[in-house]
Amino acid sequence: MTQVIQHLWFERDMEDALRCYTSLIPGSELEWQSVLAADTPSGPEGSVKLAAFTLGGQRYRAIEAGPLDPFNHSFSIILECDDQAEIDRLWDALGEGGSIEQCGWLRDRWGLCWQIVPKCLDELISGPDTEKTKRVTQAMLQMIKLDIAGLEAAARGG
Known part of the structure; x- marks a missing residue:
């Protein structure tokens, strides 16, 4: 059967990113990492890194091979959280050093x-x-960070 696996291209710091992601999300692990032992169009031997990991049970692959196309909103990862504490924890950890947006x-x-x-x-x-x-x-x-109580109040009409 055909497998569907998301693939992410990192310009730099792939290992740090994957360690962060897998430490934050239950059901996640960094499965393997490798360095290409050959020259590639992206750089000399050893400059391209590969990895396989899971986030919340979903399979991913990643490459660190210098600049290409930056990440954008055309692809995002949705984290569905059980409660406000989980939203707050992930929001703070993933937002650190990044940029906060609406909704x-x-x-x-x-x-x-x-x-x-x-x-x-x-x-x-x-x-x-x-x-x-x-x-x-x-x-x-x-809202910036979503607030469950506020959303539920709006649903009730309050």
Whole structure:
């Protein structure tokens, strides 16, 4: 069966990034790392690094091979959190040295984009009650880091 594996290209510091990610997210591990022992179009022997890792049970591969295309919002990783404490923990750790954005988005210090959201968000913004969806969406658009209590209050109409 065909496997689907996300692949990330790091300009630099791939090992630090992967160690950070795998330490923060349960069900994660750095599986292996390797250095290419040959000259490549990206650089001389030893300048290109490869890795395999899992984040929350999802498989990834990574390469560190100098600048190419920087990470952007076209690809982001969504972290669905059970509670506000988990949102706060991941927000603080991944946002450190990066840039904070609106609606639960941030860019970490390696440039990768993340969306840190509560698991209940899908339930709050889906379904037949369009007025509830509108209230929750409007509340979310006013937030930087998502606040579960505020989203739930908007869903109730409060």
